[in-house]
Amino acid sequence: MTLPFTLLIDPVPADSTRTNFDDTFHAIDSNAPALRVAELSTQRGDGIFETLSVVNGHPQEVEPHISRLINSARICDLPVPHPGQWRAAIALAVSQLPADGELALKFVLSRGVEAGPAPTAWLHATRASNFEAVREHGVKVVTLDRGYPRGVAERAPWLLMGAKTLSYAINMAALREAKRRGADDTIFLTTDGYVMEGPTSSVIIRSGGVYVTPAPSGAILHGTTQQSVFEYLEAQGERTEYRDVTLAELREADAAWLVSSVRLAVSVTELDGTPIPVDAELTRAINAALLARTA
Numbered sequence: 001m002t003l004p005f006t007l008l009i010d011p012v013p014a015d016s017t018r019t020n021f022d023d024t025f026h027a028i029d030s031n032a033p034a035l036r037v038a039e040l041s042t043q044r045g046d047g048i049f050e051t052l053s054v055v056n057g058h059p060q061e062v063e064p065h066i067s068r069l070i071n072s073a074r075i076c077d078l079p080v081p082h083p084g085q086w087r088a089a090i091a092l093a094v095s096q097l098p099a100d101g102e103l104a105l106k107f108v109l110s111r112g113v114e115a116g117p118a119p120t121a122w123l124h125a126t127r128a129s130n131f132e133a134v135r136e137h138g139v140k141v142v143t144l145d146r147g148y149p150r151g152v153a154e155r156a157p158w159l160l161m162g163a164k165t166l167s168y169a170i171n172m173a174a175l176r177e178a179k180r181r182g183a184d185d186t187i188f189l190t191t192d193g194y195v196m197e198g199p200t201s202s203v204i205i206r207s208g209g210v211y212v213t214p215a216p217s218g219a220i221l222h223g224t225t226q227q228s229v230f231e232y233l234e235a236q237g238e239r240t241e242y243r244d245v246t247l248a249e250l251r252e253a254d255a256a257w258l259v260s261s262v263r264l265a266v267s268v269t270e271l272d273g274t275p276i277p278v279d280a281e282l283t284r285a286i287n288a289a290l291l292a293r294t295a
Ligand code: PLP
Pocket: 051, 197, 198, 199, 200, 201, 202, 221, 222, 223, 224, 225, 226, 259, 260, 261, 262
């Protein structure tokens, strides 16, 4: 099967006792029209998604991605996905895809068609961009105000912070703003000066020899890559910690990374115009370990 590859999915309820989902999957021509105009995913960005990486035929971190999809569905009051159906959809896609190189596999659950009874869902696989240079050389980062104080997710759950919704227009606008400021990427801050995450990545810093990431409260995503990186570091005997990170601490970090499923770990080389220390050797080791995962 050639790329891109697209599979339409008829979502089944989470409590379905089915074990075979073959008749709920329909492979389609990726260039063919597939969504109706009244789709709420396109009309309102009202849906959720995940993007996982497939490396040399191995889908990465399937269970954490499915768990996060389920968590996003709960936050958004969407019908809870059936984990077995999504596992089967990913397995079917992977069985049809080229078994070499790095692929990005995006799966989407939308509220469906306006006035329609059912959610819509699909999976779309493409070859990943070539991130070798950025993994080797890192990114310049500016910090940007996310516009909310710490604790907002608990006070205002309707903001859907902590859900991976399709409404990424703000995230993309922040990346454009970073580029306007001469940087490659950005780290969001709360209005009271705490580190959150990047628009498409989690933040890890090394501070006093400990690897720290902001606690995945309701306001940021719990990154699947960040969890893999922590597992790798712990296996090397390193200390890891989830806690609040202030902007001052980020500025003084021994090293900092942005980590995400497809780009993997990239060093932050500059923060708001000031160079910060880079651990190129560790970054290479982390990426080698991430690329060697078979699950
Ligand atoms: N935070 C945000 C807002 C993201 O969009 C992403 C990934 O796209 C991440 C964090 C990193 O998550 P993961 O490592 O699971 O890709």
